[in-house]
Amino acid sequence: xxxxxxxxxxxxxxxxxxxxxxxxxxxxxxxxxxxxxxxxxxxxxxxxxxxxxxxxxxxxxxxxxxxxxxxxxxxxxxxxxxxxxxxxxxxxxxxxxxxxxxxxxxxxxxxxxxxxxxxxxxxxxxxxxxxxxxxxxxxxxxxxxxxxxxxxxxxxxxxxxxxxxxxxx
Ligand code: ADP
Numbered sequence: 474x475x476x477x478x479x480x481x482x483x484x485x486x487x488x489x490x491x492x493x494x495x496x497x498x499x500x501x502x503x504x505x506x507x508x509x510x511x512x513x514x515x516x517x518x519x520x521x522x523x524x525x526x527x528x529x530x531x532x533x534x535x536x537x538x539x540x541x542x543x544x545x546x547x548x549x550x551x552x553x554x555x556x557x558x559x560x561x562x563x564x565x566x567x568x569x570x571x572x573x574x575x576x577x578x579x580x581x582x583x584x585x586x587x588x589x590x591x592x593x594x595x596x597x598x599x600x601x602x603x604x605x606x607x608x609x610x611x612x613x614x615x616x617x618x619x620x621x622x623x624x625x626x627x628x629x630x631x632x633x634x635x636x637x638x639x640x641x642x
Contacts, residue, residue, distance in 0.1 A: 494571055500563050503559075503561035527567030531562060538558040579593070582596045
């Protein structure tokens with residue numbers, strides 16, 4: 474299982490021991506894949522300085538989409554949402570870092586792309602809520618839950634980026 478509750482740091486234990494390292498689940502939705510935005514979206518998180526720990530192209534079964542979005546089950550757009558998410562391959566990602574959950578949400582921008590700030594992924598690359606190209610977990614708890622849902626044991630990779638001391642002092 475992914476080491477989701479790791480608080481200490483492998484490379485810089487004296488520096489990051491007191492900071493909570495979080496995990497978030499980021500997913501390029503089928504529209505992002507079809508529009509050729511996979512590289513662009515991965516690049517935003519890479520350039521920010523977060524660590525990629527899981528990555529795969531995946532055709533999502535209906536049951537998994539329903540489980541992932543179960544909190545929205547009662548919404549009128551739920552069937553449409555499940556249709557959308559299962560309409561083509563998605564790119565599943567796990568990203569790790571201090572403050573990564575909230576920061577990734579900021580990089581992604583508001584749910585409605587017309588309200589998302591320029592400079593955010595949705596603000597720059599999308600126009601409709603129903604085609605907003607990317608998902609990001611809304612809490613560290615959901616980050617863990619969603620990584621557990623979308624990735625199997627052994628698909629999460631622990632590693633130390635060589636740039637790490639140049640990202641975190
Ligand atoms: P976010 O993805 O920004 O966390 P929500 O959790 O509220 O937003 O909704 C999950 C996803 O459901 C959205 O990203 C979007 O794809 C879809 N969605 C939300 N609201 C609507 C809506 N009113 N109409 C169509 N799709 C919606």
